[in-house]
Amino acid sequence: GAGVSQSPSNKVTEKGKDVELRCDPISGHTALYWYRQSLGQGLEFLIYFQGNSAPDKSGLPSDRFSAERTGGSVSTLTIQRTQQEDSAVYLCASSLRGRGQETQYFGPGTRLLVL
Amino acid sequence: RKEVEQDPGPFNVPEGATVAFNCTYSNSASQSFFWYRQDCRKEPKLLMSVYSSGNEDGRFTAQLNRASQYISLLIRDSKLSDSATYLCVVNSNQFYFGTGTSLTVIP
16 A cells, blocks of 8 residues: 655755645554654654644744644645755654554655755 | 664674664653664664564564663674664654664675
């Protein structure tokens, strides 16, 4: 079956512009996660959606970052007024039910470069 | 202190060698533990979960030591295809990823 997909795969933008990153989770997965991975760094948790519950936004680094998940499926991560330090790979993952002893399946990521 | 700490390596080992990675975590209330593998410029993929009693999957053995708050991964009979970065992941109401340990298996 189809895995997690993300688009675009690569994005180059100018400092100060807004960007939108999209994630399509595996069908039927209720949990969705966004992470950021900078060069040579570990994955940094950004935000977590679980079903109809309020999202856990505790990892968002600033108020320039926001995310939505419409209809419990597709999610969009928006970065406003991008800065050079936002350059990273943004990874989305989904899992069947949520946090616990279960596997997260990752998408291929969006490589964002802010010039 | 970081939630999860790993030796970044790199580990360069010959084919057939046995190699072990350790990972320490800071939250004693952590609930579940995993090893993920990440190839260069690819997304992380689950290698194995880590159970309290320890578990084995072919050449890979994972162990958990709750008292000392560390998990380990042992790879026996290393293959060239094992070359990757190995990420330690700890779940304590949120998933925390280590920065990864780089392994290169040399012919």
